[in-house]
Amino acid sequence: MNAPGAPVEIRYSVCPHDCPSTCALEVERLDARTIGRVYGAEDNSYTAGVICAKVARYAERAHHPDRLTQPLRRRGPKGSGTFEPLSWDAALDATAEALLRAEQRHGAESVWPYYYAGTMGLVMRDGINRLRHAKKYSGQYSTICVTSAWNGFIAGTGRLAGADPREMAKADCVVIWGTNPVHTQVNVMTHAVRARKERGAKIVHVDVYRNATTAQADLAIILRPGTDGAFACAVMHVLFRDGLADRDYLARYTDAPGELEAHLRTRTPQWASRITGVPVAEIEAFARLVGSTPKTYFRLGYGFSRVRNGPVNMHAALSIAAVTGAWQHEGGGAFHNNGAIYHWDRSLIEGLDALDRSVRVLDQSRIGPVLTGDRDALKGGPPVDALFIQNTNPMMVAPDHNLVKRGFAREDLFVCVHEQFLTETAQMADIVLPATMFLEHDDLYQGGGHQHIMLGPKVVEPPEGCRSNHELICALAKRLGAAHPGFDMSPRELIDWTLLHSGWRGVADLERERWFDVQPAFEDAHYLKGFAWPDGKFRFKPDWAAVKPHDFGPQGATLPVLPDHYDVIEEANDAMPFRLATSPARGFLNSTFTETPTSAALEKRPTALVHPADAARLGIGDGARVRLGNDRGTTVVHAKLFDGLRQGVVVVEGIWPNAAFEEGVGINVLTGADPIGPVGGAAFHDSRIWVRAA
Numbered sequence: 001m002n003a004p005g006a007p008v009e010i011r012y013s014v015c016p017h018d019c020p021s022t023c024a025l026e027v028e029r030l031d032a033r034t035i036g037r038v039y040g041a042e043d044n045s046y047t048a049g050v051i052c053a054k055v056a057r058y059a060e061r062a063h064h065p066d067r068l069t070q071p072l073r074r075r076g077p078k079g080s081g082t083f084e085p086l087s088w089d090a091a092l093d094a095t096a097e098a099l100l101r102a103e104q105r106h107g108a109e110s111v112w113p114y115y116y117a118g119t120m121g122l123v124m125r126d127g128i129n130r131l132r133h134a135k136k137y138s139g140q141y142s143t144i145c146v147t148s149a150w151n152g153f154i155a156g157t158g159r160l161a162g163a164d165p166r167e168m169a170k171a172d173c174v175v176i177w178g179t180n181p182v183h184t185q186v187n188v189m190t191h192a193v194r195a196r197k198e199r200g201a202k203i204v205h206v207d208v209y210r211n212a213t214t215a216q217a218d219l220a221i222i223l224r225p226g227t228d229g230a231f232a233c234a235v236m237h238v239l240f241r242d243g244l245a246d247r248d249y250l251a252r253y254t255d256a257p258g259e260l261e262a263h264l265r266t267r268t269p270q271w272a273s274r275i276t277g278v279p280v281a282e283i284e285a286f287a288r289l290v291g292s293t294p295k296t297y298f299r300l301g302y303g304f305s306r307v308r309n310g311p312v313n314m315h316a317a318l319s320i321a322a323v324t325g326a327w328q329h330e331g332g333g334a335f336h337n338n339g340a341i342y343h344w345d346r347s348l349i350e351g352l353d354a355l356d357r358s359v360r361v362l363d364q365s366r367i368g369p370v371l372t373g374d375r376d377a378l379k380g381g382p383p384v385d386a387l388f389i390q391n392t393n394p395m396m397v398a399p400d401h402n403l404v405k406r407g408f409a410r411e412d413l414f415v416c417v418h419e420q421f422l423t424e425t426a427q428m429a430d431i432v433l434p435a436t437m438f439l440e441h442d443d444l445y446q447g448g449g450h451q452h453i454m455l456g457p458k459v460v461e462p463p464e465g466c467r468s469n470h471e472l473i474c475a476l477a478k479r480l481g482a483a484h485p486g487f488d489m490s491p492r493e494l495i496d497w498t499l500l501h502s503g504w505r506g507v508a509d510l511e512r513e514r515w516f517d518v519q520p521a522f523e524d525a526h527y528l529k530g531f532a533w534p535d536g537k538f539r540f541k542p543d544w545a546a547v548k549p550h551d552f553g554p555q556g557a558t559l560p561v562l563p564d565h566y567d568v569i570e571e572a573n574d575a576m577p578f579r580l581a582t583s584p585a586r587g588f589l590n591s592t593f594t595e596t597p598t599s600a601a602l603e604k605r606p607t608a609l610v611h612p613a614d615a616a617r618l619g620i621g622d623g624a625r626v627r628l629g630n631d632r633g634t635t636v637v638h639a640k641l642f643d644g645l646r647q648g649v650v651v652v653e654g655i656w657p658n659a660a661f662e663e664g665v666g667i668n669v670l671t672g673a674d675p676i677g678p679v680g681g682a683a684f685h686d687s688r689i690w691v692r693a694a
């Protein structure tokens, strides 16, 4: 403990959570095991001293009395939540035996290591793949978050990278599209608001409901979920019609401007208004603003891609910046994610040298169909008989919850979950192992929403009994007879090797400097030497076959050739007349932070935002209990009357635990696990439902 009156010791770290901001942190270290307040690093040019409230009070999570600190073995029936403690050695032996048993029965592909982004650290998140590849266990196609958005962006630019996000502060107009950064990546607002303060820039928000980000915007476009492509097409129609398209830029930098212009002639604001619900005057006003403001920065988010036409919508929105030529200007262009600028050599962390491409790859979002024996989801291969899970909580976050639950309830399925809390997924496990948090181990991070490589060094000792993901993977590998040099290295050695083999300086320099700013040169970030396709052109006509990493979801023939409204969404019908979006809550981050009392208190209870006109028709009052349902299931929430969305649209914020709902069934009972075409992904904001008074 610091001596009374002594300055509090500050250590540096990085936020590990599934958020593009990847904030540089300053952490009060009170003693060898205790942290105090957490702050954003002032001198990191993207974080700029600002972090979200849920991470500022991280001590509440790190020192939570419910943290897991000892291995547990299931005692009662599956899901009963009854466990007995056992030693780490016994737990590792039991896990290894179960994985080997599954392998003997149906082959190595019957084991499915399953993970996601509970931590974004490269070593602790991705090391599970080293074990997977060394053992030839089933692969994971990670579709639950980014696939739809990333591939939609790459379809246009050829590369997952864009204009420096700090340039937002130099824009005259910032379009924040399909994301609610006040809830999900607060630093976008830092730079957008700076542009308004310093340059009088306009902030525009495009979303499916008015929220905390809309409250800071000068212009709001509120559309029906899954109709962004129609809106984007009408905007481009106006740009061509009114002479606001940059024809010189189009001729030099794009593939088919003439075909696009001809195609858009019928995509009028009137046409789009019928699809989107956005009044014609608002479409015209938006088009005039972005068409007459060369320095318009399009900050394209993830939310609007989580619909069945998501990649097509992302590509359509991105196409606007190519029509106006915004890319040419500092403060203009588009950005979604900077994944491509880091060019990591992941071979040691992920064991890519051991990857056998003949091993089947299963779609992460289809865990429900996979566990319940759907032959298509299993790729015609053996059943999954053993799951080894790190960094994710599919019982809460995966779509089509009833199927997921049925799968986890299988008596012949072995499940090991390595976790920080007894999550709803851990409650379904046979073996639960306690995991460290980010301040208790070393890791390497990249800023998805910016341009920094960052080191998160260990700051405090973990609670007695917790082990890091890396420690667990290495210990299991020994018991399973899996060999790879990465299993004998420390996290720091892995980080150093990865940095050096990726063309960066090593871990000692990174530790001294805290981060490397690896922003590409202006002309590269703005594609002034050409886009990243062989002909250097932005593609209005995507070659989806060149984009998609795997064959998942509807393919080929039905995809629009040019930007369009791709009419494959789960459109409302007479029986299910509402469209549901499950947007992120401010206090939670996916299922993380649902365990901290402050976040739960802020979010209050699962709530459906219902338009007052719809509520009146249904006889539903403010605060009434309502049942939401569709072909997949039903759940009960409380209604809140809210006129900040289109009639016929319902929004339920947050991934609340199933247990927080009256009947123990959460919102993902309503979402579907059918893949988004043509790249895969889960359509979390694209469910038709009915609404009734409960």
Ligand code: SF4
Pocket (backbone or CB within 6 Å): 015, 016, 017, 019, 020, 021, 022, 023, 051, 052, 053, 055, 056, 184, 185, 186, 187, 589
């Ligand atoms: S804004 Fe995102 S990256 Fe920054 S502290 Fe919050 S969750 Fe972490």
